Amino acid sequence: MPAALRFLPKYLYGICCCIYLFTFGVFSAVNRHLIFTLCFHFGLGRKDVPLLLPTVSIDDFAPDDERLHLLSLEAMPGNVTTTELVVLNRTIRKIGARNIFEIGTFDGRTTLNMAANMISPGRVITLDLPRADLQNTKLKTEIADRAFINKESSGERFQSNSALSKCITQVFGDSASFDFSPYKASMDLVFVDGSHAYEYVLNDAKKAIALIREQGGTIFFHDYASCWPGVNQALNELMLNDINFKNLIHISGTTLAVLKVSPKA
Numbered sequence: 001m002p003a004a005l006r007f008l009p010k011y012l013y014g015i016c017c018c019i020y021l022f023t024f025g026v027f028s029a030v031n032r033h034l035i036f037t038l039c040f041h042f043g044l045g046r047k048d049v050p051l052l053l054p055t056v057s058i059d060d061f062a063p064d065d066e067r068l069h070l071l072s073l074e075a076m077p078g079n080v081t082t083t084e085l086v087v088l089n090r091t092i093r094k095i096g097a098r099n100i101f102e103i104g105t106f107d108g109r110t111t112l113n114m115a116a117n118m119i120s121p122g123r124v125i126t127l128d129l130p131r132a133d134l135q136n137t138k139l140k141t142e143i144a145d146r147a148f149i150n151k152e153s154s155g156e157r158f159q160s161n162s163a164l165s166k167c168i169t170q171v172f173g174d175s176a177s178f179d180f181s182p183y184k185a186s187m188d189l190v191f192v193d194g195s196h197a198y199e200y201v202l203n204d205a206k207k208a209i210a211l212i213r214e215q216g217g218t219i220f221f222h223d224y225a226s227c228w229p230g231v232n233q234a235l236n237e238l239m240l241n242d243i244n245f246k247n248l249i250h251i252s253g254t255t256l257a258v259l260k261v262s263p264k265a
Helices: 003-021 029-041 082-095 109-117 143-149 198-211 229-241
Strands: 099-103 123-128 168-172 189-192 217-222 249-251 256-261
Touching: 082 109, 082 189, 082 217, 082 256, 099 109, 099 198, 109 123, 109 168, 109 189, 189 198, 198 217, 198 229, 217 229
Parallel strands: 099 123, 099 189, 123 168, 189 217
Antiparallel strands: 217 256, 249 256
């Protein structure tokens, strides 16, 4: 059968999906985020915020590691990609991370994978904004953030894994007002994937720096070089204007930006 004929059913199905997406589907926040992503894919918004971080390849940054555990691979909007999971998990293995802090739990897919790959005994602390506080945040969130905050439950992907859930501590609050002091200077790795608003990315970056232990560590930011201009702008500015973030880089083929924090003198 010619390739064009094999593709036809998918083409027709795609047309039907697009009709729904741009009519009744627009009332769903998740679908609106998909529209934002499509616009970005076709160029809208890309020129607004240039991507300034230096780029390195995945294998140069995080070499292969046969010990990786990849769990709950089925992704949904808001999740990191499988490739991004590999980068995170390789890094956790490479630096021997035992203490990890995550800003933005969502469904717990990344949390689960980080817990599966950290050095035992270890702990992942994951912070999420309760849906009840959506309208009461200290800083302004992006409208499209609301689809990922306004969910039935937080961290459902690790809650069903009794072995790994014992290594995960779930806390709730607004990262702009949350008391991070019990975790200060104690983390090997911090993963920032909270609100994508410019002010929140700046806030979470500064909080992440304070969480890294004196011996140094690694901070990951999700959704750089994507359809979230607030993330792009904030990380660009941090790299250019804040000496603590001058070594920020972007991992090619992903939306991950990463900062290796040097040991304190």
